[in-house]
Amino acid sequence: MRSKLLIILFLGMILILYTFDSVHNSSTRFTSSEDKTAAKNVVNHTDQDQGLVRPIVLGFSQLGSESAWRNANTISIREAAEEAGIELHFEDADQSQSKQFEAIRSFIKQKVDVIAIAPVIESGWEPILKEIKQAGIPLIILDRLVNVSDSSLYVTYIGSDFYEEGRKAGKYVIDKLSSKKEIVGIVELGGTEGSTPSIARGKGFRDVIKEHENLKILKSQAADFTFAQGKQVMKSFLNKMGNEINVLYSHNDDMALGAIEAIEEFGLRPGKDIIIVSVDGTNKAFEKMAEGKINSVVECNPLLGPNLMQAVNELMQGRSLPKRIVTPESVFTETMALEEVGKRKY
Ligand code: GZL
Numbered sequence: 261m262r263s264k265l266l267i268i269l270f271l272g273m274i275l276i277l278y279t280f281d282s283v284h285n286s287s288t289r290f291t292s293s294e295d296k297t298a299a300k301n302v303v304n305h306t307d308q309d310q311g312l313v314r315p316i317v318l319g320f321s322q323l324g325s326e327s328a329w330r331n332a333n334t335i336s337i338r339e340a341a342e343e344a345g346i347e348l349h350f351e352d353a354d355q356s357q358s359k360q361f362e363a364i365r366s367f368i369k370q371k372v373d374v375i376a377i378a379p380v381i382e383s384g385w386e387p388i389l390k391e392i393k394q395a396g397i398p399l400i401i402l403d404r405l406v407n408v409s410d411s412s413l414y415v416t417y418i419g420s421d422f423y424e425e426g427r428k429a430g431k432y433v434i435d436k437l438s439s440k441k442e443i444v445g446i447v448e449l450g451g452t453e454g455s456t457p458s459i460a461r462g463k464g465f466r467d468v469i470k471e472h473e474n475l476k477i478l479k480s481q482a483a484d485f486t487f488a489q490g491k492q493v494m495k496s497f498l499n500k501m502g503n504e505i506n507v508l509y510s511h512n513d514d515m516a517l518g519a520i521e522a523i524e525e526f527g528l529r530p531g532k533d534i535i536i537v538s539v540d541g542t543n544k545a546f547e548k549m550a551e552g553k554i555n556s557v558v559e560c561n562p563l564l565g566p567n568l569m570q571a572v573n574e575l576m577q578g579r580s581l582p583k584r585i586v587t588p589e590s591v592f593t594e595t596m597a598l599e600e601v602g603k604r605k606y
Contacts, residue, residue: 315347316374316576319367320568323380323404324355326452327485327514328542332606333378333403333562340565346572355380355452355484361388368395374572376400381454382407389413398575402568404456416581418567420589422457425558426464428591429537432556433507434472436535441474445504447497448480449490449519451511457560458482461511461539478504483515490515494522502526510538513545513557520553531555531594541592543604549597559589562606 318341322334334352341348349372351363357380367375368391375397379385385406392399393413401417408414437444448465451458462480469475479497483489490510497505508523508530510516516538523530530536531553538545541559548554564587571581592600 315345316572317347317349317370317372318569318572319349319363319370319372319375320351320402321360321363321367321375321377322350322352323360323378325352326355327487327512327540328544328606329512329514329540329560329562330485332542333564335606336563336565337568338565340569343566344569344573346569353380357381357384364388364392368392368397371395372397374398374400374575376402376568376572377406378403379406379456380404380452382456382459383454386410386413400568400571400575402564403562411583415575416571416583416585418564418571418585418587420457420560420587422460422560423464425457425539425560425589426461426466427468428464428558429461429509429539429556430465430468432537432558432591432593433469433475433509433535436555437475437507440506444475444506445478445501446475446507446509447478447494447501447505449493449508449510449515450480450482451485451515453482453484457539458511465509483518485512485514487514487518489518491518491522494519495526498522498526498528502528505534507535507537510536512560513538513540513542516554517544517548520548541590541604542606543601546592546597546601546604549592549594550601552594554594556591556593558591561587561589 320337325331325334338348338350349367349370353359353363360377360380364375364377375392379401382405386408389399389406389408390413399414401414403419405417405419450462478501481493483493508519510519516536520530523534528534536554537556538554539558539560541557545554545557549557567585567587574581
């Protein structure tokens with residue numbers, strides 16, 4: 261009898277222990293998974309409440325990949341984001357403003373911390389910038405500018421002084437042809453119509469050469485900053501007025517490189533029969549300058565990644581930024597070309 265009682269007691273003990281253990285484990289299992297979700301949420305929420313470090317999320321709308329300059333600009337931004345530990349959401353708009361608008365609306369939906377845009381043209385931005393402001397997301401303008409009545413729609417504009425670049429190109433032409441008293445025929449390959457660099461480089465150049473009556477712009481046409489269109493438009497210039505052309509002013513190197521092919525196919529010598537001044541300062545342009553086929557290149561610095569990430573970090577630390585951040589640049593001529601070739605970072 262006594263042994264039966266002991267067995268029943270023992271079995272009862274095992275049953276109680278088993279029941280307790282299975283209840284505990286299942287709640288632990290549930291709790292652990294709940295912990296995982298909670299932990300994730302806690303990390304996200306914590307960074308809002310207690311400032312724990314989590315990656316800053318930057319949404320960047322790049323206008324396209326039309327030129328060597330643009331590709332160098334994109335590489336600089338990707339590398340600088342990596343270096344800064346900033347999570348970069350990058351969208352390439354293939355030079356389409358409506359694709360830039362789509363990218364910006366997706367950044368707003370993703371609730372990114374900061375939005376940056378390299379606007380393909382200056383006009384048409386007011387409504388979408390108001391949507392960004394409505395969403396409470398700070399905006400940085402990079403490279404080119406937007407034409408808006410309310411500049412409070414963006415925090416800062418980081419980019420070159422394109423007007424000064426145009427002036428530098430004009431000054432080079434004046435110096436190079438100072439001995440000429442007869443008419444000097446100039447043709448101009450413009451960048452993307454309505455873009456800040458194209459508008460400002462054209463104005464800066466004209467404001468400088470207008471003092472010299474013998475310097476005449478025979479023809480100016482947009483060629484969208486691309487090699488192919490630069491070659492095509494230069495070919496049309498040559499067919500219309502080949503022997504009157506003494507100077508080509510190209511708003512970027514890619515179009516100048518295309519024009520060089522057109523000039524050689526036409527039977528003239530680039531850099532000699534036609535003086536060529538270009539803008540950007542890509543390594544390929546320096547190579548042509550070293551060959552004597554381009555006479556001068558005005559630098560336009562695409563390596564804006566570090567500037568952008570510094571601005572994003574300072575913004576997120578609550579620091580104020582200047583409305584305008586100008587990138588430093590130089591001018592190069594044939595004499596400097598050889599020592600620069602191969603040194604260029606783009
Ligand atoms: C200038 C940039 C221009 C370059 C071109 O900052 O926007 O666009 O000069 C590029 O090469 O395509």
